[in-house]
Amino acid sequence: MNQRAMITVSVRWKLLLLCLFLLSGCTASTVENYPDRPITIICPWSVGGATDRTSRQLGVYLEQELGVPVNVINATGGRGVTGHSRGLNARPDGYTLAVITGELNMLHWQNLTKLTHQDAIPIVSLVDGAAAVFVKKDSPFQNMQELLNYVKSHPGKLTATGTASGGIWHLALAGWLDFSGLNAEDIKWIPMNGAGPSLQELASGGVDLVCCSLPEAKTLYESGQVRCLGVMAEEPLAEFPEVPTFRSQGMDWNISGWNGLALPADTPEPIVAKVSAAVRKITDGDVRLNGKSFPEAMREAGLSTRYRANEEFATFLKSNDETLGKLLTSDAFAQMSTRDTGPLVFPGLIALAMCVILGCLAVQKKVQALAPEVTGDAVTRQGIMNTILVLIGIVSYLLFAEELGFILTAGVVLFLLLWKFGTRWWVSALITILFIPGIYTLFAQLLRVPLPRGVFGW
Amino acid sequence: MESTFITALQNIVSPEVLLVIFLSAVYGLFVGSIPGLTATMAVALLIPLTFYLDNLSAIAAIVTLEACSIFAGDIPTTLVRIPGTPSSAAYTDDAYSLTRRGLHETSLGVSLVFSVAGGLFGAFVLILAAPQLAKIAFEFTTYEYFWLYVLGLSCAAIVSTGSRLKGALALMIGLMFATVGLSEVHSVPRFTFGFDELFTGINFIPAMIGLFGLSEVFRNTLTSKTDEETEKLKSALPVEKDKSWFKHLKPVFGGVLPQLWKRKFSWFRSSCIGSTIGMIPGAGADIAAWISYAVSKKCSKTPEEYGKGSLDAVGDATSANNSALAGAWIPALVLGIPGDSVTAIVIGVLLMKNITPGPGIFENPDQLVLVHGIYMTFIIANLLLIPLGFLAIRSGAQLVRIPRRILMPLILMFCVVGSYSINGSYFDVWVMLGMGILGFILEVFAIPLGPVVLGIILGGQLEQSFVQNLSKDDSILSFFNRPISAALGIFCIALWLVPLIMPLLRKKWRRLN
Incomplete structure (x- = not known):
């Protein structure tokens, strides 16, 4: 291609883009008018849990403060790898906020992801839930010392759960055993998918101990189905003052799970400042919703919080990462990773x-x-063509939707399919024009399920 | 007791609460009937709104939404063969076969009436026996769960049409897909081939949309033959000359009430199965639907019709999945243990409203009023479902009149959007595409798709409980060392062995005679 043709092509492209801008009546978002479209919060844990509740509560207050819809997406699974990488690898334009949790400082030590806290711009830390040890209501153990003595005389007899192997609560318990001079495997850890099922297993008599945070066990604890032997915090918790700390029982062992809000690295500084300012107003209790401030709402939900803003949060992340790293790479923990039933058995x-x-x-x-069973219908040549078109349609949607946005990509695909399937072109165009913006309004506006936005924002 | 009941009634008949219930019902029907949007997701989307609502309205909204969206899931299942919610996967083939025969309105009518009947049954179980029954949650440890999952999966494999071996093969394919990703138990990535997205594993929603919906699109486009099939469908439809309301009602409700009466015992059986399974935390409407489908087939006089468009199957399975909903509230309210993902959210909402679910909720008079309100909402929501569901059926039924060449691209769009929206991930769309191709191939070989879906849904949990059991105790005998686990285990084994041994026994019996 000669140079002139190239110029013509690029001019044509620019003209096309210009037309699209004019047509849409809106320009691509800039830093100055941030935020001017919906914001998404990526929560790495499932609906209903403490982190999800925090994300959604924060979302509602952010929405009030920033004046644009704030949606929460639960990108769950993979022990938090999925959610953390979705949140922190998002386009750094301030429209995707990441909720990060203690796992961010653990997963990379376990070689499950390359992501570290350095990939995040910390905004604020929110929940800080100290690990606590629970037993069933009829358990013989009354305090941590009794438990410790029993484990000393009967190593490997007791079973405990609370999260997956290598999760934060497993780390807390194994770390405590190590700290007390015992073998980290003296209490057998049964991997479980979260605190809820673990507590049910405890109440059913399936395990002897559960290690998780107090807010997670609130319902069963308050109804007396389970008892708490101690919490691994320096001071008794404000929400549960009756629970003794480990320190008060002569064991200076503290560890907690936390969550907080962050932005992907490379987010422009003015946006970081705007989000931080909004969040600070919320955590200071200056934003009221239904007469309630964010800290009040969190307290009522039984979630212990510790608000550390930007720099302070960054310092905490760094020291937390070192602490957890030391534990995870220690001999006590490394030898545990081998299990009887290997991952390929099932x-x-x-x-x-x-x-x-x-x-x-x-x-x-x-x-x-x-x-192959003989199907009643014969495959036609036209049919094969049409099916190939369907495949091409889906693949091209997948390739272009992120760049061009939902409306443009889906519109073109739908129109071509309708037209090629034998509908007249103007009918196809009409259906496309009615259907695609309709779906977009339905999902992105009414149901608030985000669809691909592309460079134009729709 | 009586005074709180009356207070609850007074609270609930206020215009605001009734308006909230009505709007949630419409929203629930809407969301449930869009493939890819599940009841759980709809409830999660509702959470921000509950901050603004008073306690009763907030909970009433969730109850109504849930009840309506599970039924609404049957609408796309029946009309375009995309299960709206996972609980509809058990009877997808039955419902869709009926549509191909032009009986979609009858099928949806049966779904609606049996859903309502099942839902009401579940509500009454919740009202009458919640505190007594909640204890069942404390009987379930990893051993019992293991056998429960085996039971659900066996039912799916055994009842599927065609050879039992093919059902089992389909099940194994599903279970194999479930092992993809970072295993919860070992925290070791398996079969991820270096893709970070695969760490999460294969999400069953896009898989379900692909297996059922997209493969149907492929089948249609491959055999593109102008508009014949639509014409055939049209001619099978009742000719509507009389536009009176009664005439509209007839194809939907005509014959359903006599059928409900005729099948009152099977309705009772299915609803009992549904409520019981719903009560067990972690087992929900989907397993309930499969097990009740299997029992229904075993008890049926016409088992050969199952999978090929049996109204009995649709009726029994829908009663079960709707009665399971209220069942899930029993451990949630009484013990604070969520019975399913929706009640997990409910507990979160209650905690945010400074109410701690647990036995205390029945002792505090203020909170007891709320509990009674929940009971009443279950009944109101189910009754409201009759007229609203009817309207939804009527408007949805127009879909089958659209020519295939227009309908197929539109369904394709819904498949793409639906699979994307569940997690906002492009990878899920790829999964949907792959599963669509797989579903098409499996159907060519007459391998049922339902067990594949259930395998993907339950595979992770099955493996988890399997490994948990083994890490507690190495011996296989420990799988039978608790009364319920022993009973369930022996039942599961019998389920597979009896059909193998029976022919031999019969032969011997004949020889003896």
Whole structure:
């Protein structure tokens, strides 16, 4: 291509872009008028938990303060890898906020992600939940010392749970054993998916101990189904003053799980300042909703908080990362990572079962049963063409939606499919024009489920 | 007791609360009928609003939303073969076959009436026996869960149409997909091939949309033959000359009430199954639907119709999944243990409102009023579902009149948007695409899709309980060392072995005679 043609092409592109801008009547967002469209908070844990409740509570107050809708997406699974990487690898334009939790300082030590706290611009730390040890109401243990003595004389007898292996509460308990001069494996850790199921298992008599934070156990604790032997905090918690600390029982061992708000690294400084200012107003209790401030709402929900703003949060992240790193890389912990039932046992069993089933199908001489059944409808040539078009449609949506936005990409795909399937072009255009903005309004505006935005913001 | 009941009644009949209930019902129907948007998600989207509502309205909104959206999930299941919620996956083939025969309105009518009947049954169980029944949650440890999951999965494999072996194969495919990602137990990434997105594993919502919905799109486009099928469907539809209301009611409700009466025992059985399973934390409407479907097929006089458009199947499974909803509230209210993901959110909302669920909630008079309000909302929401559900069926039914060449691209768009919106992730759309192709291939080989979906949903939990049991005690016998786990375990094993042994026994019996 010669230079002139290139210029023409680029001019054409610019013209096209200009037209699109004019058509949309809105320009791409700039730093000055931030925020002018909905903001998304990525929460790495599932709906209903303490971190989710914090995210949603904060979302409502941010919405009030910033004047744009604030949506929470739960990007769960992968022990927090998914959510943290979604939040911190998002486009750094201030429209995606990341909720980060203690796992950010653990996962990279366990080689599960490359992400560290240095990939986050810390805004504020919110919940700070100290680990606590729970037993069933009829358990013989009355305090930590009794428990410790029992473990000393019967190593490996007791079972405990609270989270997955290597999760923050596992770390807290194993760390305490190590601190008390015992082997980290003297209490057997049963991996469980979260505090809720763990506490139920405890109340059903499936395990002897649960280690999790007090707010997570609030309902069963207050109804007397479980007792708390101690909390790993320096001072008794304001919300649960009756629970003795480990320190008061002669064990100077403190560890807590925390969460906070952060922005992806590379977010422009003015945006960071705007978000920080808004958040500071909220955590200071200056924003009231229904007559209630954010700190009041959090207290009522039983969540212990510790607000550390920007620099202070950054310092905390650094020291927390060192503490957890020291624990996770210690000999006591490293030797635990080998388990009896390895990760490939279960998939192996399934693969075996699959082979047996396929073998049975073959032995039963039902090989013909595996052969394609004759479908009533014949595949037509037009049909194959159409199916290829459908595939191309989905793939091109996947490739272009992030850049061009939902309306443009989906509109083009839908129009072409309708048209190629034999609908007249103007009918196809009409359906597209009615349907695509309709879906967009429905999802992004009414139901507040974000759709791809692209460079134009829609 | 009586005074709190009356106070609750007074609170609930206030115009504001009734308006909230009505709006939530409409919202629930809407969200439930859009594939990819689940009841859990709808409730999560509602949370910010509950900050502004008083306690009763907030909880009433959630109850109504949940009750309505589970039924609404049946609408896309029946009409376009995309299960609106995972609980509809059990009877997708039945409902969609009925649509292909032009009986979609009858099928949806049965769904609606049996949903309401099941929902009401669940509500009465909640009202009459919540405190007594809640204890069941404390009987379930990882051993019982293991067998419960095995039971649910076995039911899915056994009842699927065609050969039992193929059902089992489908199940294994599903379980295999469930092992993708960072395993919760070991924290070791498996089969992720270096993709960070795969750490989460394969989400069952896009998988379900792909397996059922997209594969149907493929089947339609591959056999593109102008508008014949639509014409056939149209001719099967009742000709509407009389536009009176009664005529509209007839295809939906005609014959349903006699059927409900005829099948009152199976309705009772299914609802009992639903409530019981709903009460067990961590097992919800989806397992309930599968197990009740299996029992229904075993008890049926016409088991050969199951999977090919059986109204009995649709009715029994919908009663079960709706009665499971109220069941899940029992441990949530009485013990503060969530029965399913929606009640997990409810507990969060209650805590934010400074109410701690637990036995105390029945002793504090103010909170008892709220509990009675929840009871009443369950009943009101189910009754409200009858007219609103009818309207939803009527408007949804227009879909089948749209020519396929226009409908298919639109369904495709819904598949894409629905699978994206559940987590806002492009990767889920890729999963949907892959599953669509897989679903198409499996159907060509006459391998059922339902067990694949249930395998993906329960696989992770099954593995988790399996490994948990083994890490507590190495011996296999420990799987049977508690009364309920032993009973469930023996039942599961019998379920698979009896059909293998029976023919041999019969042969021997004949020889003896």
